[in-house]
Amino acid sequence: MPELPEVETVKQGLVAHALDKKITQVVIRQYSLRWPIEQDFAAKLEGQLITGVHRRAKYIVITLEQGEVIMHLGMSGAVCFQAPEEPLRKHDHIIITLCNRQQLRYHDPRRFGSWHCVAGDAYSHPLLKSLGPEPLSDAFNAQYLYALTRNRSRVIKSLIMDQQIVVGVGNIYAAEALFDARIHPLSLSKALNIEHCTKLVAAIKKALNTAISLGGTTLRDFVNTDAKPGYFKQQLAVYSKEGQKCRECSGKIDSCRITQRASAYCATCQHLYQ
DNA sequence: ATCGCCTCCTGCGCGC
């Protein structure tokens, strides 16, 4: 589910509702997530003040007085804040009660998400330490992408979705950015020149920034911590538009599978470099 | 080193 804009939206909700709050109780209703939750997870959190909330890639890092929580929403994870009186829903796996009685509830039907509590610096955890640059940072620029595309025959869509190359670009925004940059998703990385990389980097930043400003993309069930959907769906040019008319040329949007993922594109507007 | 395939899990929409 969540790509970078959705995770950023959830992070902003955590900042608004959980930052500077003390954790009074943690209840785990389902330990079996992407990785099993450690048995002492609840005990590590209880009684601690939440002193920071940050995002790195699609991970949210919650800083406590002692240690840090690393959380990933997987494909179907969501966080909401509710009063204890509100009935629990199926798939509400983690319930964190705060000092103001509000409960942070982690809901994740597919259970691809994960929660870890680490003693030291979250950024040196194996899950975070080999991640590529943030897409909205200056470190992700045309020269950087150009250098990494040299001598690689890997198709470009797969490359930009690789979290070691650049983080936060999932299936939706990869498809949208490639359309915006007029690059066919099956283009070979090494066939792109510096101008193509310039366009693609700009398109990725634009797609992510626009999506963040609209609260992310709600396809089916993504909601922020206030249970509101995101509105980037209305902006989508190709993702989930297979068979429909391209808004630029009125040709038909095609789709192929790239590394097991549906990949929509306009064969007229997007040039295949190989 | 690099790449692509498989896997974890539930829910939904579709066609029959």
Add this chain to the structure above:
DNA sequence: TGCGCGCAGGAGGCGA
């Protein structure tokens, strides 16, 4: 109405 199938926003791990 119901059932089975394929597909879905991620990404680690493995084998080629």
